[in-house]
Amino acid sequence: MKKRIIGFDLARAYAIFGMFIVNFNMVFGNHHDDSLSGKFLVLFSGHSSTVFVILAGMGVALMTNRIREYTLEDRKRLRHIILKRAVFLFVFGILFCCWWPADILHLYGGYMSIGALLVFMDKKYYLVTAATAIIIFHFLLLVIPFETGWNLTTLEYPDFWTFSGFIRNTFYNGWNPIFPWFAYFATGLYLGRLDWTLKKTQQNVFLTGLILYLFVEGIRYGSTFMDLSAETREFIYADYIPPVLPFLMNTTGFGMMLITGFMFVSQYISEKAWAIDLARTGQMTLTHYVSHLSIGLIVLSLLQGSHYLDVMSRKNTVEPIYILLYSGLFFILSMYFSKLWSKKFKQGPLEMMMRRITD
Numbered sequence: 001m002k003k004r005i006i007g008f009d010l011a012r013a014y015a016i017f018g019m020f021i022v023n024f025n026m027v028f029g030n031h032h033d034d035s036l037s038g039k040f041l042v043l044f045s046g047h048s049s050t051v052f053v054i055l056a057g058m059g060v061a062l063m064t065n066r067i068r069e070y071t072l073e074d075r076k077r078l079r080h081i082i083l084k085r086a087v088f089l090f091v092f093g094i095l096f097c098c099w100w101p102a103d104i105l106h107l108y109g110g111y112m113s114i115g116a117l118l119v120f121m122d123k124k125y126y127l128v129t130a131a132t133a134i135i136i137f138h139f140l141l142l143v144i145p146f147e148t149g150w151n152l153t154t155l156e157y158p159d160f161w162t163f164s165g166f167i168r169n170t171f172y173n174g175w176n177p178i179f180p181w182f183a184y185f186a187t188g189l190y191l192g193r194l195d196w197t198l199k200k201t202q203q204n205v206f207l208t209g210l211i212l213y214l215f216v217e218g219i220r221y222g223s224t225f226m227d228l229s230a231e232t233r234e235f236i237y238a239d240y241i242p243p244v245l246p247f248l249m250n251t252t253g254f255g256m257m258l259i260t261g262f263m264f265v266s267q268y269i270s271e272k273a274w275a276i277d278l279a280r281t282g283q284m285t286l287t288h289y290v291s292h293l294s295i296g297l298i299v300l301s302l303l304q305g306s307h308y309l310d311v312m313s314r315k316n317t318v319e320p321i322y323i324l325l326y327s328g329l330f331f332i333l334s335m336y337f338s339k340l341w342s343k344k345f346k347q348g349p350l351e352m353m354m355r356r357i358t359d
Helices: 003-028 036-042 047-063 072-097 105-118 124-143 163-173 178-192 199-223 230-236 245-269 273-283 285-304 308-312 320-341 349-358
Strands: none
Touching (some): 003 285, 036 320, 072 349, 105 124, 105 163, 105 178, 178 245, 230 245
């Protein structure tokens, strides 16, 4: 494997592990737990999903990185493949919503559809589009109350399956709506167009991410000494819902630092067997995303001695330390599965199905 790809896939492996923690904690956790382990689990909230979307954008950029060599026919073919994969993820994700209401796959389909239109443009337009997505979202905040359609007590969206509710949820106030979440995907497109073999690239991306991250954290720390309104504090400390500007800047900065870190470290561990196994796990994120939200949730429900539907209605909770241990164990099993599967196949089960349908 190329070192560059190893670093990219290591970052995806981290993202899927973080998503294990976030989703298991969302379903089984006590969200009012102030213990050290409870606070540790909350650290993964937001960061894992945002890193995932940034990496998805990078993946599309890396897939189409020989722009100068492509003929017009090549570009049409690649754009067609991206659009077919977008349709696959959208349809699969909509079906998966029947099981997991907070699905992100159908939204990936949305991100990729827009990305397919931009992919062969100059990379500066990716950043312009990212900024545009953020501006549109904040404009919508002024027009439509964010809580519209939500039952924030149970974190349910009752009118998701209505036309107006689906459009609103998808583009504005769902879990990972196109506005502003496409900004992460567009940022990934931009990062994927950079030459990661250059140390200067890694340094610049890391430094930019660090500045974004520290800027927001500095504002949050400084706000503790200021007499601010409740609305202003809510804006500064917003976490995932709604994804306002400070959250977007903070998580984008974190993602840039994390990805750069894995790219840098991969230069020294790319030949290690355990690093290759982790990279293989990162290559099967679609499979592991679906498996942890199906097999993972069902098994933990059985271990808890309750029915899955009872858990989804929040009738039971699991201690944070056990969620962390279970997430780690499930990740290790996922990594072992990836190792065994890759001995016979190049892609994971769902990745293989998607490519056979769309390529």
